[in-house]
Amino acid sequence: MRIQTIKTRVMRPPKDDLLAVMAEVLPPIKERSVVVVTSKVVAIHQGRCLPEVKGIDRDRLTQEEADLYAPRDIVPGEHILFSVKNQVLIASAGIDMSNANGHLILWPNHPMAMAQMIGEWLVKRDRLKEVGVIVTDSHVVMMRRGTQGVAIGWWGFNPVRDYRGKPDIFGRKLVVQTANVVDSLACAAVLEMGEGKEQTPLAIITQIGEMEFSTNPQVMAGQPSLVVPLEEDLFRPMLEAVPWKKGRGGLTAEEFAKLKAKTQSTKENS
Numbered sequence: 265m266r267i268q269t270i271k272t273r274v275m276r277p278p279k280d281d282l283l284a285v286m287a288e289v290l291p292p293i294k295e296r297s298v299v300v301v302t303s304k305v306v307a308i309h310q311g312r313c314l315p316e317v318k319g320i321d322r323d324r325l326t327q328e329e330a331d332l333y334a335p336r337d338i339v340p341g342e343h344i345l346f347s348v349k350n351q352v353l354i355a356s357a358g359i360d361m362s363n364a365n366g367h368l369i370l371w372p373n374h375p376m377a378m379a380q381m382i383g384e385w386l387v388k389r390d391r392l393k394e395v396g397v398i399v400t401d402s403h404v405v406m407m408r409r410g411t412q413g414v415a416i417g418w419w420g421f422n423p424v425r426d427y428r429g430k431p432d433i434f435g436r437k438l439v440v441q442t443a444n445v446v447d448s449l450a451c452a453a454v455l456e457m458g459e460g461k462e463q464t465p466l467a468i469i470t471q472i473g474e475m476e477f478s479t480n481p482q483v484m485a486g487q488p489s490l491v492v493p494l495e496e497d498l499f500r501p502m503l504e505a506v507p508w509k510k511g512r513g514g515l516t517a518e519e520f521a522k523l524k525a526k527t528q529s530t531k532e533n534s
Contacts, residue, residue, distance in 0.1 A: 265473065267456045270466035275305050277367040278524075282309035283385060286466065293386055293468065296477060298396035300453040300467040301382060303416055304360065306372040306399055313367040314524055315531040322359065322368065328519075329357035329370060330511030338507065347511065350375065351491050352416055354403050357511070363461070373514070375399045375417030383419040383479075394477035396420035400450045402459060406502075413454025415446040422476040423447075424486035442488065445475070 272285050282305050293299060307313065314320065323345055327333055330347035339346055344355040349371060358371035372378055383397040399417035404410070415423070423446035427438045453467045478484065485491075494500055515523065 265469060266471045267453055268468045269456050269464040270468065271464050272466060274463065275308050277308050277365055277369060278313035279311035280308050282306060290466065293390045293392060293395060294470060295392060296394050296475065298398060298449060298469040298472065299386060300398045300400055300469060302457065302465040303372055303375065303399050303401040304363065304369055305465045306375065306378050307369050310372050312370040312372055315527045316361060316366050316368050317527050317530040317534065319530065320527055326357045326359060328512050328515050329359065331513050332508040333511050334506050334508060350416060352403065352414060354401065358401055379417040379419035396477060398446060398450050400454050402454060411459060413450040415450040418446045419484065420477055420479060422478060422483045422487060423490045424488060425474065426487055446490065
């Protein structure tokens, strides 16, 4: 597998044109490649940015954006509100202030649809038949220090590699083994793209090996499904022990526009 990171100009909040940047810096994409894009630049493309002003309640904003959230006082050090959004365990519903130039950057709306939009743009531009796209963010996992990449949106390929029923090296049939392809690729790409001032929000993964490219929605959901229902999740006892509170699942477009106007006015008057 080969990962090529792509340096870009600075994409500036509150809104910038991701496709224009990609058109400028992305070389022609080869067949059976996967293009990786960080969620932050996708969010900037959508204008999902709020001025960081005095009085803005980040906890309240997290509660509005999250599907579920845990009270701050159960987190060691009370540093964050832990949350679930789009079936991903993530701090603060993905809201971030790093590399944001005085803004709060929210998660992009509809990251699966955004991955599809980028994929279809690549197909048209480079006349491709088999190409994938991953929209990534970073999160932490239990019992490990440091962040790692995770996919929040993908398009163009099966996110799961299924080994069930296949023999191992001694001929024993595998029963439950599956490989999480999409998060593995996201993790490797994010490591190369970096978490600081590298200015490389894009990457191209090639020479992946066994990979099922497809635009069939059922295939892209995973065979079996990538998303595990809570009742089947190995971590169910721990997840159910958290006193989750229900979030709103995201501001509406009208609510976001009103909040953006309010924070912009506060910034201009401060």
